[in-house]
Amino acid sequence: MTTNAPTRHPLPARRAGFARKGSAFLATHPRARLAFLLTAPLFWLVVVYVVALALLLVTAFWSVDSFTGEITTEWTMDNIITVLTGSLYQTVTLRTLGVALAVTIVDVLLALPIAFYMAKVASPRMQRILVILVLTPLWASYLVKAYAWRSVLSQDGILEWLVSPFGGHTPGYGLPATIITLSYLWLPYVILPIYAGLERVPDSLLEASGDLGGRAWPTIRLVVFPLVLPAIIAGTIFSFSLSLGDYITVNIVGGASQMLGNLVYTNVGAANNLPLASAIALIPIVIIFGYLFLVRRTGALDNL
Amino acid sequence: MKRNPLTARSGATVGLAIASIAVLTACGTQSGGSGGGDAAEELGEMEGQVSILAWPGYVEDGSNDPAVDWVSSFEEETGCEVTSKTYGTSDEAVNLMKSGDYDVVVASGDATLRLIAAEDVVPVNTDLIPNYEGIYDFLKDKEWNSVDGESYGVPHGYGANLLMYNTEVVTEAPTSWDVVFDRAGEFTGKVTAYDSPIYIADAAVYLMAHQPELGIENPYALDEEQFQAAVDLLKEQRQHVGEYWSDYLKEIQAFQTGDSVVGTTWQVIQNVLESEGASTGVVLPEEGATGWSDTWMIAAGAENPNCAYAWLDHIASPEANAAATSYFGEAPSNDAACEFREDCEAYHAGDADYASQIWYWTTPIAECVDGRTDVECVDYAAWTAAWQEIKG
Known part of the structure; x- marks a missing residue:
C-alpha cells in the first residue's frame, strides 16, 4: 500500500512571522478562530443595535427640562401615560395603522398579478428583464421619488392634466396622496418575495390541477394561494412596517396630516423632547412585534 | 474552497464594524470640552x-x-x-x-x-x-x-411675518389676517401656515384686534384662557389648511402650483416667487404681525x-x-x-416706533413676559404640545 503513495513535494522553507504564527495558532484552535471571526460583528449587533434600542426604551422613562432642554434622568411614567391616554396619540396611531394597512393592501393587489406573470408566464429572458425593471426604481433616491409624486399630484401636475378631461381631479396633498406615494415606494419590496414564492411552486402542480379538471380560479385559490401565502405575508411585513415608520413622504405629499413618525420627528427635532419621542416610537415597535407574533406560525419569516 | 466566500464576507463585516467603531469613537470625543464660559479677551490668528x-x-x-x-x-x-x-x-x-x-x-x-x-x-x-x-x-x-x-x-x-396671497385667486388684496382665520372657509384646502408652535402667537395677534375682551397685551404672554382662545381659533383654521410649511422651498413650490393660495410668508419667499414670475403678493395686515x-x-x-x-x-x-x-x-x-x-x-x-409695533418672536415662559404677576402664563412646552394637538 505504501508504495502507491505519491512522492511528496519538498515543503517551502518555513517563514517565521506574526501572520504565520497566528494562522498556525488559529488552525489548531477552532474556538479562537470563531471568537476572532465573530467579535466585531457581534459587537456591532449588540452595542450599536441592541443597546441603542434598549437606550430608546430607557429614555422613554426620563423627562426633559422645558427651558434648557437638558434631559433629567429621573424615572417617571408620565410619557408612557401621556402616549397611552392622549387622544392625539390615539388618533394618530389609528391614522398611521390605516395608512399602513391601505398601502399593504394596494401593494399586494398590484404585486400578485405582476409576480404571477413574472414567475409563471414570461419567458426566461423576459423574466430577467422584468426583475431588473422592478428593481430599477430602488436605485433612485427616496426623496427624488417622493418629490416627483409631489409634483405629479399637485394642482397643475400631470395627474390633474390627465384626469380633468374626464371630470376627475387630483386628490391633492393629503392621506390619499400619502397612500399612493408609499404604495409606489414599497411595491418592489412586495413583488420580490411573492415572485420568489411563486417560482418555488412547481409547474407540475398547476398541470396536475388542470388535468384533474381544475379551472384557473380554483387552481389559484386552492393550489397556488396556500403555497404562496407565506411569501405574500413576507411581502406585507415590508410594506406594513416601512409605512408604519415613515414620516418623510407624509411630510412631502401628506398636506397637513401627521403620522406617528411626524410626532417622533417634531418631538426630537422641534420640541426637543427626546423622552416623549421615545415613548411614541414604542407604539410602532409594539405593533410590529404584534404583527410578527401573529404571522410567525405561517412560515412567513422564512421567506424574508 | 467552499469556505472562501464566507471568510471574505466576514472580513468585510469586520472591516465595516471596525470602521463604524472608529466613527463612533470620533463622534464621542467631539462633544467634550465645551460649556458656558466668558467672552473672549482678545483675538488671535485666523483658523482658516x-x-x-x-x-x-x-x-x-x-x-x-x-x-x-x-x-x-x-x-x-x-x-x-x-x-x-x-x-x-x-x-x-x-x-x-x-x-x-x-x-x-x-x-x-x-x-x-x-x-x-x-x-x-x-x-x-x-x-x-x-x-x-x-x-x-x-x-x-x-x-x-x-x-x-x-x-x-x-x-x-x-422684519415681519407677512400675509401672502395668490393674486389670481384672492383678487381683492387682503388687508386683514381674517382671510386665514374667520374667512378661511373661502379658500378651504389652500390655506397655509407656518409649521411651528410659535405660530400660535399669530392667532393671538389676530385675537388682540378682534376679541379685545380677552385682554391680550402681548401675544407671547398668554394666560390659560387667552391661550385656549388662540388654540381654538387655530383648530378651526386647521380644517381649511392645505399644508403647513417650515421648509421655505416647499412653500415657494406650493404657491407656484396653486396648492396654497393664502397664508403666512417671509419677504424672501415673495422675492423668489416674483423673480420666477408667479402671481403672488404680500401685505402687512392692519392687525400687525409677529416678526x-x-x-x-x-x-x-x-x-x-x-x-x-x-x-x-x-x-x-x-x-x-x-x-x-x-x-x-x-x-x-x-x-x-x-x-x-x-x-x-x-x-x-x-x-424705532414702527419696529416696536412688530411682535418679535420671544420664548413664552411661565413668568408672563408682559409683566403681569397675578397669573401664570402658558410656557413653550405647553405651546409645543398644543401645536401637535392643533395639527391633530
Whole structure:
C-alpha cells in the first residue's frame, strides 16, 4: 500500500512571522478562530443595535427640562401615560395603522398579478428583464421619488392634466396622496418575495390541477394561494412596517396630516423632547412585534 | 474552497464594524470640552475656516444666485473658509446647536434665550467687533440678546411675518389676517401656515384686534384662557389648511402650483416667487404681525473663535449687512447699510416706533413676559404640545 503513495513535494522553507504564527495558532484552535471571526460583528449587533434600542426604551422613562432642554434622568411614567391616554396619540396611531394597512393592501393587489406573470408566464429572458425593471426604481433616491409624486399630484401636475378631461381631479396633498406615494415606494419590496414564492411552486402542480379538471380560479385559490401565502405575508411585513415608520413622504405629499413618525420627528427635532419621542416610537415597535407574533406560525419569516 | 466566500464576507463585516467603531469613537470625543464660559479677551490668528448655522438666505456665497454673494469677500479678506447649514424653525436651530458642530449661529428671539440658558452660546465682547458701533441703539442690549447687561451677540436685521396671497385667486388684496382665520372657509384646502408652535402667537395677534375682551397685551404672554382662545381659533383654521410649511422651498413650490393660495410668508419667499414670475403678493395686515429680530451669536466651545469674531464683524459691516438683509427682505441693523440699498424706507429701517409695533418672536415662559404677576402664563412646552394637538 505504501508504495502507491505519491512522492511528496519538498515543503517551502518555513517563514517565521506574526501572520504565520497566528494562522498556525488559529488552525489548531477552532474556538479562537470563531471568537476572532465573530467579535466585531457581534459587537456591532449588540452595542450599536441592541443597546441603542434598549437606550430608546430607557429614555422613554426620563423627562426633559422645558427651558434648557437638558434631559433629567429621573424615572417617571408620565410619557408612557401621556402616549397611552392622549387622544392625539390615539388618533394618530389609528391614522398611521390605516395608512399602513391601505398601502399593504394596494401593494399586494398590484404585486400578485405582476409576480404571477413574472414567475409563471414570461419567458426566461423576459423574466430577467422584468426583475431588473422592478428593481430599477430602488436605485433612485427616496426623496427624488417622493418629490416627483409631489409634483405629479399637485394642482397643475400631470395627474390633474390627465384626469380633468374626464371630470376627475387630483386628490391633492393629503392621506390619499400619502397612500399612493408609499404604495409606489414599497411595491418592489412586495413583488420580490411573492415572485420568489411563486417560482418555488412547481409547474407540475398547476398541470396536475388542470388535468384533474381544475379551472384557473380554483387552481389559484386552492393550489397556488396556500403555497404562496407565506411569501405574500413576507411581502406585507415590508410594506406594513416601512409605512408604519415613515414620516418623510407624509411630510412631502401628506398636506397637513401627521403620522406617528411626524410626532417622533417634531418631538426630537422641534420640541426637543427626546423622552416623549421615545415613548411614541414604542407604539410602532409594539405593533410590529404584534404583527410578527401573529404571522410567525405561517412560515412567513422564512421567506424574508 | 467552499469556505472562501464566507471568510471574505466576514472580513468585510469586520472591516465595516471596525470602521463604524472608529466613527463612533470620533463622534464621542467631539462633544467634550465645551460649556458656558466668558467672552473672549482678545483675538488671535485666523483658523482658516468657520462653520455657520443660519436662516436660509443669510449666508449666500453666490451659489444660489451669482449676484447674491457676501461670503466670498469675507473668505478672501480673512482666509476663513465658510461652511453653512440652514434651518427652518427656531426649534431646529436650538436642537442643532446641541451638536456642537457650529462656531456661529444666527438666532431669532424665540431661540436666543434658550441657547443662552442651555449654555450653548457665550457672551460676545463687542469691543472686538469694530462695526458693532454702527448698529442701531434700539436693537442693542435687548431682553432677547443680552442677559444681566452682558451682550450675547450682534443684531442682524428685523422684519415681519407677512400675509401672502395668490393674486389670481384672492383678487381683492387682503388687508386683514381674517382671510386665514374667520374667512378661511373661502379658500378651504389652500390655506397655509407656518409649521411651528410659535405660530400660535399669530392667532393671538389676530385675537388682540378682534376679541379685545380677552385682554391680550402681548401675544407671547398668554394666560390659560387667552391661550385656549388662540388654540381654538387655530383648530378651526386647521380644517381649511392645505399644508403647513417650515421648509421655505416647499412653500415657494406650493404657491407656484396653486396648492396654497393664502397664508403666512417671509419677504424672501415673495422675492423668489416674483423673480420666477408667479402671481403672488404680500401685505402687512392692519392687525400687525409677529416678526423676528435676529442676533449673530458665537457657540460655546467654538473651534474657530477668531474666524467667528471676524464673521460677526463682517456681517455687521454696512455692505454685508445691506446685502444680506436686503436679500432676505428685512430691515438692516446698521444705519450706514441704507447707503448700500434703496428700499430702507419700505422696511422702515431705523424707525424705532414702527419696529416696536412688530411682535418679535420671544420664548413664552411661565413668568408672563408682559409683566403681569397675578397669573401664570402658558410656557413653550405647553405651546409645543398644543401645536401637535392643533395639527391633530
